Amino acid sequence: xxxxxxxxxxxxxxxxxxxxxxxxxxxxxxxxxxxxxxxxxxxxxxxxxxxxxxxxxxxxxxxxxxxxxxxxxxxxxxxxxxxxxxxxxxxxxxxxxxxxxxxxxxxxxxxxxxxxxxxxxxxxxxxxxxxxxxxxxxxxxxxxxxxxxxxxxxxxxxxxxxxxxxxxxxxxxxxxxxxxxxxxxxxxxxxxxxxxxxxxxxxxxxxxxxxxxxxxxxxxxxxxxxxxxxxxxxxxxxxxxxxxxxxxxxxxxxxxxxxxxxxxxxxxxxxxxxxxxxxxxxxxxxxxxxxxxxxxxxxxxxxxxxxxxxxxxxxxxxxxxxxxxxxxxxxxxxxxxxxxxxxxxxxxxxx
Numbered sequence: 001x002x003x004x005x006x007x008x009x010x011x012x013x014x015x016x017x018x019x020x021x022x023x024x025x026x027x028x029x030x031x032x033x034x035x036x037x038x039x040x041x042x043x044x045x046x047x048x049x050x051x052x053x054x055x056x057x058x059x060x061x062x063x064x065x066x067x068x069x070x071x072x073x074x075x076x077x078x079x080x081x082x083x084x085x086x087x088x089x090x091x092x093x094x095x096x097x098x099x100x101x102x103x104x105x106x107x108x109x110x111x112x113x114x115x116x117x118x119x120x121x122x123x124x125x126x127x128x129x130x131x132x133x134x135x136x137x138x139x140x141x142x143x144x145x146x147x148x149x150x151x152x153x154x155x156x157x158x159x160x161x162x163x164x165x166x167x168x169x170x171x172x173x174x175x176x177x178x179x180x181x182x183x184x185x186x187x188x189x190x191x192x193x194x195x196x197x198x199x200x201x202x203x204x205x206x207x208x209x210x211x212x213x214x215x216x217x218x219x220x221x222x223x224x225x226x227x228x229x230x231x232x233x234x235x236x237x238x239x240x241x242x243x244x245x246x247x248x249x250x251x252x253x254x255x256x257x258x259x260x261x262x263x264x265x266x267x268x269x270x271x272x273x274x275x276x277x278x279x280x281x282x283x284x285x286x287x288x289x290x291x292x293x294x295x296x297x298x299x300x301x302x303x304x305x306x307x308x309x310x311x312x313x314x315x316x317x318x319x320x321x322x323x324x325x326x327x328x329x330x331x332x333x334x335x336x337x338x339x340x341x342x343x344x345x346x347x348x349x350x351x
Contacts, residue, residue, distance in 0.1 A: 002066075002067050002095055002096075004054075006093075006095055007054045007067055007068075007069060007095060007269075008054070008269060009093070009095075010069050010092040010093055010095035010097075011052050011054065011069045011269065011271065013092050013093070014052055014069055014071060014088070014092060014097070015052060015271055015285070018049045018071070018086075018088065019049055019050075019051070019052060019271060019273070019283065020212070020283065022048055022049045022050060022273065023211070023212070023273050023281050023282075023283045048073065048074045048104075049071060049072070049073055049088075050072050050073070050074060050102075050104055050105070050272065050273040051071075051072030051102065051105070051270065051271060051272040051273060052069060052070065052071060052072065052270065052271040052272075053069075053070045053072070053266065053267040053269070053270040053271075053289050054067060054068075054069060054070065054267050054269050054270075055067065055068070055070050055098075055266060055267055056068070057070075057096055057098045058098060058100070066096060067096075068095070068096040068097055068098040069092065069095060069096070069097050069098070070097075070098045070099075070100045071088050071097060071098070071099045071100065072100055072102040072272070073099055073100070073101060073102070074101070074102075074103070074104060075101060076099055076101045102325070102330070103325035103326065103327070103330075104273075104275065104325065105272050105273070105274045105275070105323045105324055105325055105330075105332055106274065106275045106323060106324075106325075106326070107169070107171045107217070107274060107275065107276045107277055107305060107322060107323050108300060108301060108302050108303065108304050108305040108321065108322065108323055108324055109143060109144065109145065109146065109171055109172065109175075109277060109302060109303070109305055125137060125147075125234070125254070125255070125256045125259060126188055126192040126256055126257075127188060127192070128187065128188055128193075128194075128198060129187065129188075130227070130228060131227075131228035131229050131230045132148060132151070132166070132187060132200060132223070132227060132228070132229040132230070133148070133229070133230050133231075133232055133233070133234065134147075134148055134149060134150050134151075134231060134232070134233050134239065134254060134307070134308055135147055135148060135233060135234060135253075135254030135255055135256060135259075135260075135307055135308075136148045136187060136188070136256060137187065137188035137189045137191070137192045137194070137256035137303070138166065138168065138172075138185055138186065138187040138188065138189055138194075138200070138201075138256075138306075139168075139172050139173070139185065139186060139189035139190065139191075139194075140172065140173055140174065140175055140183055140184070140185060140186075140203070141183075141184060141186055141190060141194075141196075142175060142190075143171070143172055143175050143189065143190070144189065144190055144191040144303075145189040145190070145191035145192065145256060145257070145302070145303035146168055146169060146171075146172030146173070146189055146256070146303065146304075146305045146306045147168065147172070147254075147255045147256040147257075147303070147304050147305060147306040147307040148166055148167070148168055148187070148306060148307075149166075149167040149168050149306045149307060149308045149320055150167050150231055150239060150308055150317065151164050151165065151166060151167070151223065151229045151231055152164075152165050152167050152220065152340075152343075152345040152346065152347060153165065153345065153346065153347050154204075154220075154344055154345055155344050155345060155346055156344040159204075160222075163222055163223075164222075164223040164229055165201075165204060165220040165221065165222055165223065165345060166185065166200075166201045166220060166221045166222075166223050166229075167218070167219075167220050167306070167320070167339070167343075167345065168218075168219060168220075168221075168305070168306030168320075169217045169218060169219065169305045169306045169320065169322045170206035170207065170209065170217050170218055170219040171217055171276055171277055171278075171305065171322070172219070172305050172306045173185060173203055173206065173219040173220070173221050173306075174203050174206045174219050175277060175278055182202060182203065183202070183203040184199045184201070184202060184203070185199065185200055185201040185202070185203065185221045186198045186199055186200070187200045187201075188256075189256070189303075191303065192256070199224070200223060200224055200227045201221035201222055201223045201224060201227070202221055202222050202224075203219065203221045203222075204219075204220045204221055204222045205219065205220060205343065206218065206219035206220075207219070207339075207342045207343060209276070209279060209282060211279060211280065211281065211282045211283065212283060213283060213285060214282050214283065214284045214285070215284070215285065215286070215334070215338050215342065216320070216334040216335075216338055216339050216342055217274075217276070217284075217320075217322040217323070217334060218320055218322075218334060218339045218342065218343055219343075220343055220345060233254045233260075233308075233310065233315070234254055234259075234260060235254075235260050236252065236254070236260070236310070236315055237315060238315070239308070239310070239315055239316075239317055240310075240311070240314045240315040240316040240317070241316055241317070242316060242317040242318075242336045242337060242340060242346075243311070243316045243317075243318065243336075243337075244268075244318070244335065244337060245265050245268055245288050245309070245311075245318040245319060245335065246265065246268075247265055247267070247268055248264060248265055248266070249264070249265050249311060249312070249313075250262065250263075250264055250293075250311075250312035250313070251263050251264065251265060251290060251309050251310060251311060251312055251318060252309075252310050252312050253299065253300060253304070253307045253308060253309050253310060253321055253331075254307060254308075255300055255303070255304030255305075255306075255307035255321070256303050256304060256307075257300075257301055257302065257303035257304050258298055258299075258300055258301055258304055258328065261292065261294060261296075261298060261299050261300065262292075262293045262294045262299075262312070263290045263291055263292045263293050263299040263309075263331065264290065264291050264293055265288060265289075265290060265318075266289045266290060266291045266330075267288070267289040268286075268288055268289075268335070269286050270286070270287045270288065270289035270332065271283065271284065271285045271286070271287070272284050272287060272289075272323070272332055274322075274323045274332065284323075284332065284334075286335070287332050287333065287334060287335070288309065288318065288319045288332070288333040288334070288335060289330065289331075289332060290309065290319075290321075290330065290331040290332075290333060291329070291330060292328060292329045292330070292331070297329050298327070298328035298329060299324070299328060299329070299330070299331045300321050300324060300328055300331045301324070301326075301327075301328035302326075304321060305321065305322050305323070306320065306321070306322070307320075307321045308320060308321070308336070309321055309331075309333045309336075317336045318333070318335075318336055319333030319334055319335055319336050320333055320334045320336060320339050321333045322334060
């Protein structure tokens, strides 16, 4: 069987030849929202390459026991209809490829519309919660909605010793390409009724995002001294230590909109173009790709950004959810160990 290093090497070739140029040429609005010529909405989608992952090749609608580099496109086209420069070869250095039709990924930031109610056993994540808990609704005042991931301590010299930091996505806590310091965080977020009386934390720092090669969409905010927090996920108990995700392992997450959901790690090396508000198309590399399971097959959706992805067996922190297609059946998460390293944080603390 083809080895993982060989698959990663082939993925890097496709990333350079097809994915990076696609990001540079992509419009700053997702293809679904591009108007038809002459005005009206909608029109056929272009066959845009927007992501890569490693998984079993699908033949005649059924997966076969053969790993391939999967190329995510907005629409599959017959080879004859494509210019030669746009055709993905069947193999790269002997490694099989598989072209997969997949919707585009956007940052999962809540819009202005009313949001769905979260599922049991998390009925109150959209309300005002004290102490603060992972999964609760929280965001910058100018962001409609997002979720708390967990509470962490800083490892950087100069930060207040013993201080508690709220972990979430940068597009939740610090929207735009140049986050403002001293920005406040509301719990609940504005979409769920939060106002100035619900300020619980102050933005501390975010990992800078390079649109050409991003690793994480993550930020922390310093929790007010008088506000209590508890690293306990509804229905699951206290968080475990962070670790690397394992391919095809079962996972859970608790978010402000969809509550407690289940899924499976489909890939740990996914590259994906994600449309971020205020920035445009960003190429994220080596991310966790998650497939939803359960009755609805929805893992996460708008307003869940910032929620932790947890190992089903040990409640270990595996990733930070930040993007997905509109239907919520797929999810993209930053590997938590990269989040910790780039933000300079570690450990999940109560108090």
